[in-house]
Amino acid sequence: MDTKIFTGNFFENYLSLTHYQTLFAIAALLISFYIIKKLQDKKVSFSLRMFAGLGMGIVLGLGIQCLTGFQKEPLIWMQETATWYGLFGRIFISFIRMLVIPLVFVSIVKVIIDFSGQKDLPKIAFRGIFWLLFTTGIACIIGILLGNIFSLGYTHNTLPIELKGREMTNLVDTFVNLVPSNIVSAMNTENIIGLVIFSALIGLGANRMEKKNPEAIGLFKKLIEGLYKIVMSVTMTIIKYMPYAVIALLSKTIISNGIPAIMEVSGFVLSVYIAAILMLLIHVLLVSLHGISPLLFVKKSVEVWLMGFTSRSSVGTLPLTIATLTERMGVSSGTANLIGSLGSTMGMNGCAGFFPALIAIMVAHMIGIPMDAQFYIMLVIVVVIGSIGVAGIPGTATIAATIVLSGMGLGEYFPLIGMVLAIDPIIDMPRTMANVSGSLTSAVIVDKETGNMNMNIFNDPDVILKD
Template structure:
């Protein structure tokens, strides 16, 4: 069973490939049956464990190989599983840009101009502040674990230092010079800027030309209702996507590769857990019960963990914030859209801090107080403009270690890069949690200010 049709088109050259796809389809039927008995959140959690068990089972059948990527049938299974898992993420990404565009236009055309400035300032402050906190936590954890001093070996890697973009060019890249292109690229910050200009123009023109622009305002309201309905329809497919996403990640990376860098994995997930608690404290101070938050946020967090895409999770994040947490739809859209491209606590905060300390230990770089202060500053500034899709954390690391003068040591991180998807799951979940925490804080602050203004008036 090894010809072009089977190997390149059908992607099934082995009975194992056929069997694993049949097992996945069978699990879909089981999930469909369970969906009638369990609530959505419980079904999502069950799906994670099913996917984890399936991934380990694939590894067991393959006899836990050192390099799963060299086994043809595992690659074929991952490709078929990607049809369902990544296909679902493609559907979510399909609605991200129109959802962000119409949501921002809708809220801006009804918002006071000074409120827009306050909203922008508060959002960016929250993202920069939490990213700095995440980096500090990661540095402390990295020092406790003494990353890079002994357990992680220097290995060769095909990864190269990513091309670094200067800060002015990064900021300029966020401007929508071509609105159609930035929409196609998924640059949500640029989409927010473009939508803000449209919203401001609509509000300004409505004073004199309301009759003329009223049809467009009605169109925005109608389209918003439609795109939200589409999002809800797609979101209902989540449990079916979680299983193949989780299984494929475990199967393609292998259990053995995780054991080689177990200390780094532990350091990252401990850092993520600590920063998650910090988010809960911030949320509690904003007046929300942390247990209620966790219960309501679980849908978005589970998808972020399994999909590894902050941007792809955006429609679910918005639904959770507006439907379950009573966050203003405009505030939620604005803050989370920014959070999909900047201030990512996991990918742009914790991860580059851990890698930097690890590389410094491996290369014998002196780490004094000045080193740590500089590292936090570089991480915080470089968190601007990091795209919310899988793989961009490597870009963040490139920027940070280059800023610290350690770019030549990038190849030493080969063992870490090899298991990046496992690390990316926790990082992305924290990214999304940080965006939701920022949305709740900003929304609470904006509502308090509006109440004070109404009392004064």
Template sequence: MDNNLLAAFESNWVSLLITAVLLGLLYFLARKRVGFGTRVLLALGLGLGAGLIFNQFGLETEGVGTIGSIYINFIRMIVIPLVFVLVINSIISITNMNYLRKLIVKTIGWFLGTTGIAAIIGLLVAVLMNPGAGFQAAQPEGYEVREIPSFFQVILDQMPSNPINDAAQGKVVPILIFALFIAFAIVKVGSRKPEAVGPFKAFIGSATEIMHQVVKYVLRFTPYGVYALIAVMAAKYGWETIEPLAMLIAVSYIALILHFVFVFGGLVSLVAKVNPFVFFRKAYPTVAVAFTTRSSFATLPINLEVITKRLRVSPQIASFVAPLGASMNFNGCGGVWPAVVSVFVSEVYGLTLTLTDYVLIVLISMISSIGVAGVPGPASISTTVVLTALGLPLEGIALVVAVEAIIDMGRTAVNATGTTVTALLVASSEGEFDRESFNRGEEDEMELNPA
């Protein structure tokens, strides 16, 4: 066996041995009924510490990464059927079409409004802190600027043509639209011939219950998946990668944290009229999983559990808002990030942005966040759209590639939490929020300990 291959094999086993011990600790805590949120937080810390050790000693993490990939695959396995049955089940339980229209307007309105505020915060922080000052532009080798799909192509790509094929390719938005057609047809036919849709409605109700149980099974792996994902991330990025763009990382996270604390905290406090500290504590599992998986769709199953079991929002609202939010609510990716990158690129290339440019950044960020729904890599596409509209060099995107994964963790956490906040706001306005249970601190630990 080649010496290098043998060394890599042995290195993988060392990291796997360390991982096995730490995962055993997490399992032991689960058996002792330690809370799910506590175990996720501990997994985050253990993964970060282990990853730094792997990086320091040059240990391979392919084996550890496989554990994280298995968890992500399990999540992907349930997203399509979960969205399909939940959307249908949510719509067919609404007999008042005026009520449904209100839900749509309020939900998308909050998505757009909070994304616009996020862009403003990103602009303000970036302008004040000058993340591109003194930066030496150096385009990463092999980088290719992503092609911007036209608005009409984006629309066409999200329309279902073959639902089976769309499901096989993991395209969530076409499945969501197909589910809406099915749900509206059930409501229409059911108003004339209730007996014709009875069996199918019973099937959807049964499938919903079954999928909830499948979700519980999969989410039991969350602490182990979180550990593996954060360990690989910490092992991959050393200080030599982060140092040149440390200011950009700082600016991005300061803007994300400001939006998270003051905008989300302010909305749940002033609009939903609940204690923001209690809200953040209850929403923590969503934040942790989004932060480590870097995927709103991967966070969707646990977000649904958090919204209904911990925040006490009705399943009807949660089943409508959460899938929609995973598809088009991009406070971090579509609001903060394009604004910060626009200022960064303008500084690096010595270009001046005017007040008109700032207004355009906010407006285009809001529009593009909806326009890229379901497009892979929405942050990159949204940023490309904004830079193009402002006439800034697209090559600037290449400058931030090295640290984008690190920033994406925070962006996704903000995206997913924004969906949670919107679900609470909409439910509160429609009387679908159990305020008494929330205030009493009643919450289901989501039954995620081993049986």
């Protein structure tokens, strides 16, 4: 039965608003937004708002599908509804992508200049960075393997998209091309690795010139600090609206794709949980190779793992991470504070390791890009280097995925991961657990390597945290 209430080119093609069902669907979305706003006004935690958005997105999407008897082909009013729902999701994604360049630049410069003047800590810092990035590289490889094992994003109807522009490049040229000849062009084309290299050089240059020009470099550091706070403030403001985007993205995907979309994303969820478990096992293996009891390490790490899993915040877990390292594992205060802090802002095994790798593999499958050894090597490099430029805030994984897709030349296909972003609360828990476990592992290994670890404390199974 035709239920059109508006006709004509203006309503059909410009407004995408011709049926009364579309109006009701838009009204339902706005009501959902109102509920999220009330929860926000009542200071309900971000995690609970995300879960609420997840639930409402599922209800909206399945409710609209149910009204049509779960038809395989969406009706016209469903297509219109998906278009309007896409407005909010696409705007959010655009805002996230807009922040990538400034966030990476100020984050990398700040990380470099923060090491200035810490003469007694460089050895610990560089070892810590190595282990954080090394475990992130392992996490990336796990993501690549699982993404291919589960064939994420792959369907038999997948067709190559614009592959003729992707010419084969040898390994030497690949590494040469990492260094940008024009930084403005690199920013414009979202050459993230080039931006990271440039940002690191700026930070190193500032540290070298500090003694000769303390006043000018002091002003520069204050400028970077101010820019960092401003960019982080803008980022947090945008991330605050992620629950709204979750409703729109999830419901739009279900409306457009139906139940198969949910079944497809279930493979991604399973991959994330398996990747997190594998990373915990690798962390335990690494500490055992350094002569540390794996059983005691697990026993003393469980509380931090659970805190990360439930809080979904590496930064929020940081106080417990540092306290556990110093009081229960015998790690020196300097190592625990430095590497614990670094681990909550860079080299995060979950959010910046296996998650963006899974995303990249999924998108490559979706658009039909052939993946060879060069693709995988490049992906590991992009993931590891890109993990330095993320921050330990809610939405970190989304930013990391954006950085990696842009670094792989797939930035334009970011909207394809809308369904994954929509179920973010479900997969953020194991990601964060892997993050904090990576911080614990790196700190313990570094302190053991440098001989600063108090093994008497670590080997005491009954030691507890102080009140």
